[in-house]
Amino acid sequence: NAGVTQTPKFQVLKTGQSMTLQCAQDMNHEYMSWYRQDPGMGLRLIHYSVGAGITDQGEVPNGYNVSRSTTEDFPLRLLSAAPSQTSVYFCASSINPKAGSPLHFGNGTRLTVT
Amino acid sequence: GENVEQHPSTLSVQEGDSAVIKCTYSDSASNYFPWYKQELGKGPQLIIDIRSNVGEKKDQRIAVTLNKTAKHFSLHITETQPEDSAVYFCAATSPSAGNKLTFGGGTRVLVKP
Numbered sequence: 001n002a003g004v005t006q007t008p009k010f011q012v013l014k015t016g017q018s019m020t021l022q023c024a025q026d027m028n029h030e031y032m033s034w035y036r037q038d039p040g041m042g043l044r045l046i047h048y049s050v051g052a053g054i055t056d057q058g059e060v061p062n063g064y065n066v067s068r069s070t071t072e073d074f075p076l077r078l079l080s081a082a083p084s085q086t087s088v089y090f091c092a093s094s095i096n097p098k099a100g101s102p103l104h105f106g107n108g109t110r111l112t113v114t
Numbered sequence: 115g116e117n118v119e120q121h122p123s124t125l126s127v128q129e130g131d132s133a134v135i136k137c138t139y140s141d142s143a144s145n146y147f148p149w150y151k152q153e154l155g156k157g158p159q160l161i162i163d164i165r166s167n168v169g170e171k172k173d174q175r176i177a178v179t180l181n182k183t184a185k186h187f188s189l190h191i192t193e194t195q196p197e198d199s200a201v202y203f204c205a206a207t208s209p210s211a212g213n214k215l216t217f218g219g220g221t222r223v224l225v226k227p
Contacts, residue, residue, distance in 0.1 A: 004157070033214075035217075040123065040219055040220070041219060042118075042120070042203060042217035042218055042219045042220050043158070043203065043217040044217075045214055045215070048214065058214065059115075090157050090158070092157075100145065100146030100163070100165060100207060100213075102148055102160040102163060103148075103150075103158075103160070103215060105150075105157030105158050105159070106157050107155070107156050107157045108155075108156075108157055
Protein backbone atom coordinates (compact mmCIF):
# COMPACT_ATOMS: atom_id res chain seq x y z
CA ASN A 1 0.00 0.00 0.00
CA ALA A 2 1.96 2.99 -1.30
CA GLY A 3 -0.65 5.67 -0.45
CA VAL A 4 -0.32 8.77 -2.65
CA THR A 5 2.56 8.73 -5.13
CA GLN A 6 3.75 11.85 -6.94
CA THR A 7 6.23 12.08 -9.79
CA PRO A 8 8.60 13.69 -10.49
CA LYS A 9 10.07 14.89 -7.17
CA PHE A 10 11.90 17.78 -8.78
CA GLN A 11 11.45 19.61 -12.08
CA VAL A 12 12.96 22.66 -13.72
CA LEU A 13 11.11 24.29 -16.61
CA LYS A 14 11.72 27.26 -18.82
CA THR A 15 8.99 29.86 -19.17
CA GLY A 16 6.45 28.72 -21.73
CA GLN A 17 7.17 25.01 -21.46
CA SER A 18 4.43 22.56 -20.59
CA MET A 19 4.50 19.53 -18.34
CA THR A 20 2.32 17.13 -16.40
CA LEU A 21 2.68 16.35 -12.71
CA GLN A 22 1.58 12.82 -11.99
CA CYS A 23 -0.43 11.67 -8.98
CA ALA A 24 -1.66 8.17 -8.20
CA GLN A 25 -3.32 6.69 -5.13
CA ASP A 26 -4.01 3.05 -4.27
CA MET A 27 -6.52 3.58 -1.46
CA ASN A 28 -9.62 3.68 -3.68
CA HIS A 29 -10.34 7.24 -2.56
CA GLU A 30 -13.03 9.07 -4.49
CA TYR A 31 -11.74 12.55 -3.61
CA MET A 32 -8.43 13.82 -4.99
CA SER A 33 -6.97 17.30 -5.02
CA TRP A 34 -3.95 19.40 -5.91
CA TYR A 35 -2.42 22.06 -3.65
CA ARG A 36 0.46 24.41 -4.07
CA GLN A 37 2.61 25.43 -1.12
CA ASP A 38 4.32 28.79 -1.04
CA PRO A 39 6.23 30.30 1.90
CA GLY A 40 3.92 31.92 4.45
CA MET A 41 0.79 31.11 2.44
CA GLY A 42 0.01 27.63 3.60
CA LEU A 43 -1.54 25.22 1.14
CA ARG A 44 -3.82 26.60 -1.53
CA LEU A 45 -6.25 24.42 -3.46
CA ILE A 46 -5.75 24.39 -7.24
CA HIS A 47 -8.22 21.79 -8.51
CA TYR A 48 -10.09 18.88 -7.04
CA SER A 49 -12.15 15.88 -8.09
CA VAL A 50 -14.94 14.05 -6.27
CA GLY A 51 -14.78 11.04 -8.58
CA ALA A 52 -13.79 9.77 -12.00
CA GLY A 53 -14.96 12.13 -14.72
CA ILE A 54 -15.68 15.00 -12.29
CA THR A 55 -13.32 17.93 -11.67
CA ASP A 56 -13.74 21.42 -10.29
CA GLN A 57 -11.70 24.53 -9.62
CA GLY A 58 -10.21 25.46 -6.30
CA GLU A 59 -8.82 28.72 -5.02
CA VAL A 60 -6.00 29.22 -7.56
CA PRO A 61 -6.86 27.32 -10.79
CA ASN A 62 -5.49 29.69 -13.43
CA GLY A 63 -2.72 28.20 -15.55
CA TYR A 64 -3.51 24.61 -14.58
CA ASN A 65 -5.66 21.86 -16.04
CA VAL A 66 -6.72 18.53 -14.60
CA SER A 67 -8.56 15.41 -15.67
CA ARG A 68 -9.78 12.33 -13.82
CA SER A 69 -10.23 9.37 -16.14
CA THR A 70 -9.72 6.76 -13.41
CA THR A 71 -10.23 6.64 -9.64
CA GLU A 72 -6.49 6.12 -9.13
CA ASP A 73 -4.94 8.92 -11.20
CA PHE A 74 -5.26 12.70 -11.10
CA PRO A 75 -2.62 14.45 -13.25
CA LEU A 76 -2.02 18.21 -13.12
CA ARG A 77 -1.04 19.94 -16.35
CA LEU A 78 0.81 23.22 -16.72
CA LEU A 79 0.08 24.41 -20.25
CA SER A 80 2.58 27.28 -20.44
CA ALA A 81 4.77 27.54 -17.36
CA ALA A 82 5.35 30.94 -15.75
CA PRO A 83 7.82 31.94 -12.99
CA SER A 84 4.81 32.55 -10.70
CA GLN A 85 4.17 28.81 -10.82
CA THR A 86 7.45 28.08 -9.05
CA SER A 87 6.22 26.23 -5.97
CA VAL A 88 5.92 22.89 -4.25
CA TYR A 89 2.91 20.93 -5.45
CA PHE A 90 1.08 18.37 -3.34
CA CYS A 91 -1.52 15.87 -4.38
CA ALA A 92 -3.91 14.61 -1.70
CA SER A 93 -6.76 12.14 -1.50
CA SER A 94 -9.58 11.41 0.90
CA ILE A 95 -12.36 8.91 1.37
CA ASN A 96 -15.12 11.47 1.71
CA PRO A 97 -14.47 15.10 2.59
CA LYS A 98 -18.13 15.68 3.42
CA ALA A 99 -17.70 13.37 6.38
CA GLY A 100 -14.65 15.29 7.52
CA SER A 101 -12.25 12.52 6.61
CA PRO A 102 -8.55 13.43 6.62
CA LEU A 103 -6.48 14.17 3.54
CA HIS A 104 -3.60 11.86 2.68
CA PHE A 105 -0.77 13.75 1.00
CA GLY A 106 1.97 12.69 -1.36
CA ASN A 107 5.54 13.87 -0.79
CA GLY A 108 5.33 16.68 -3.28
CA THR A 109 6.89 17.90 -6.53
CA ARG A 110 9.24 20.88 -6.29
CA LEU A 111 8.88 22.91 -9.49
CA THR A 112 11.13 25.75 -10.57
CA VAL A 113 10.26 27.86 -13.59
CA THR A 114 13.08 30.03 -14.94
CA GLY B 115 -15.40 31.69 1.69
CA GLU B 116 -13.52 30.42 4.72
CA ASN B 117 -10.42 32.24 5.95
CA VAL B 118 -8.03 30.64 8.44
CA GLU B 119 -5.30 32.61 10.21
CA GLN B 120 -2.52 30.89 12.15
CA HIS B 121 -0.12 32.28 14.77
CA PRO B 122 2.73 32.38 15.40
CA SER B 123 4.53 31.81 12.11
CA THR B 124 7.63 30.56 13.96
CA LEU B 125 7.99 29.13 17.45
CA SER B 126 11.16 28.16 19.27
CA VAL B 127 10.91 26.17 22.51
CA GLN B 128 13.27 24.35 24.83
CA GLU B 129 13.01 20.59 24.89
CA GLY B 130 10.53 19.58 27.56
CA ASP B 131 8.55 22.82 27.41
CA SER B 132 5.07 23.17 25.92
CA ALA B 133 4.19 24.65 22.54
CA VAL B 134 0.89 26.28 21.62
CA ILE B 135 -0.28 27.22 18.13
CA LYS B 136 -3.47 29.19 17.61
CA CYS B 137 -5.82 29.47 14.64
CA THR B 138 -8.91 31.52 13.97
CA TYR B 139 -11.52 30.89 11.31
CA SER B 140 -14.16 33.09 9.73
CA ASP B 141 -17.05 30.78 8.77
CA SER B 142 -19.24 29.89 11.74
CA ALA B 143 -20.54 26.87 9.76
CA SER B 144 -17.12 25.20 9.76
CA ASN B 145 -17.37 21.83 11.45
CA TYR B 146 -14.09 19.94 11.04
CA PHE B 147 -10.66 21.12 12.18
CA PRO B 148 -7.62 18.96 11.43
CA TRP B 149 -3.98 19.63 12.27
CA TYR B 150 -1.15 18.50 10.03
CA LYS B 151 2.57 18.09 10.66
CA GLN B 152 5.01 18.50 7.80
CA GLU B 153 8.56 17.25 8.13
CA LEU B 154 11.29 18.43 5.83
CA GLY B 155 10.90 17.11 2.29
CA LYS B 156 7.63 15.35 2.99
CA GLY B 157 3.94 15.97 2.60
CA PRO B 158 1.75 17.03 5.53
CA GLN B 159 0.46 14.25 7.77
CA LEU B 160 -2.62 14.39 9.97
CA ILE B 161 -1.73 14.37 13.67
CA ILE B 162 -5.06 15.17 15.30
CA ASP B 163 -8.48 16.50 14.37
CA ILE B 164 -11.58 17.76 16.13
CA ARG B 165 -15.19 18.17 15.13
CA SER B 166 -17.47 21.02 16.04
CA ASN B 167 -19.47 18.99 18.56
CA VAL B 168 -16.36 18.46 20.72
CA GLY B 169 -14.50 21.04 22.79
CA GLU B 170 -11.24 19.22 23.40
CA LYS B 171 -9.40 16.15 22.21
CA LYS B 172 -6.14 14.59 23.42
CA ASP B 173 -3.75 12.06 21.98
CA GLN B 174 -0.73 11.41 24.19
CA ARG B 175 1.35 14.61 24.18
CA ILE B 176 -0.84 16.56 21.79
CA ALA B 177 -4.24 18.12 22.36
CA VAL B 178 -6.56 20.39 20.44
CA THR B 179 -9.15 22.76 21.88
CA LEU B 180 -12.02 24.39 20.04
CA ASN B 181 -13.95 27.53 20.99
CA LYS B 182 -16.85 27.82 18.55
CA THR B 183 -18.12 31.06 20.04
CA ALA B 184 -14.82 32.81 19.48
CA LYS B 185 -14.13 30.83 16.29
CA HIS B 186 -10.68 29.72 17.28
CA PHE B 187 -8.89 26.45 17.91
CA SER B 188 -5.47 25.64 19.27
CA LEU B 189 -2.87 22.88 19.20
CA HIS B 190 -1.01 22.10 22.41
CA ILE B 191 2.15 19.99 22.46
CA THR B 192 3.45 19.09 25.92
CA GLU B 193 6.91 17.80 26.87
CA THR B 194 8.29 18.77 23.49
CA GLN B 195 11.00 16.60 21.94
CA PRO B 196 13.43 17.30 19.08
CA GLU B 197 11.31 15.14 16.75
CA ASP B 198 8.45 17.61 17.23
CA SER B 199 10.45 20.10 15.14
CA ALA B 200 8.42 20.56 11.95
CA VAL B 201 5.92 22.85 10.24
CA TYR B 202 2.39 22.58 11.59
CA PHE B 203 -0.76 23.54 9.68
CA CYS B 204 -4.26 24.05 10.96
CA ALA B 205 -7.24 23.76 8.63
CA ALA B 206 -10.99 24.13 8.63
CA THR B 207 -13.77 22.60 6.56
CA SER B 208 -17.05 24.36 5.94
CA PRO B 209 -20.14 22.85 4.30
CA SER B 210 -20.87 26.26 2.80
CA ALA B 211 -17.51 26.06 1.00
CA GLY B 212 -18.19 22.65 -0.46
CA ASN B 213 -16.38 20.90 2.39
CA LYS B 214 -13.03 21.92 0.96
CA LEU B 215 -10.21 22.29 3.47
CA THR B 216 -8.84 25.81 3.99
CA PHE B 217 -5.37 25.88 5.54
CA GLY B 218 -3.66 28.35 7.80
CA GLY B 219 -0.27 29.76 6.82
CA GLY B 220 1.72 27.30 8.92
CA THR B 221 3.92 27.47 12.03
CA ARG B 222 7.54 26.42 11.97
CA VAL B 223 8.34 24.85 15.35
CA LEU B 224 11.93 24.39 16.49
CA VAL B 225 12.59 22.37 19.63
CA LYS B 226 16.03 23.16 21.03
CA PRO B 227 17.77 20.36 22.90
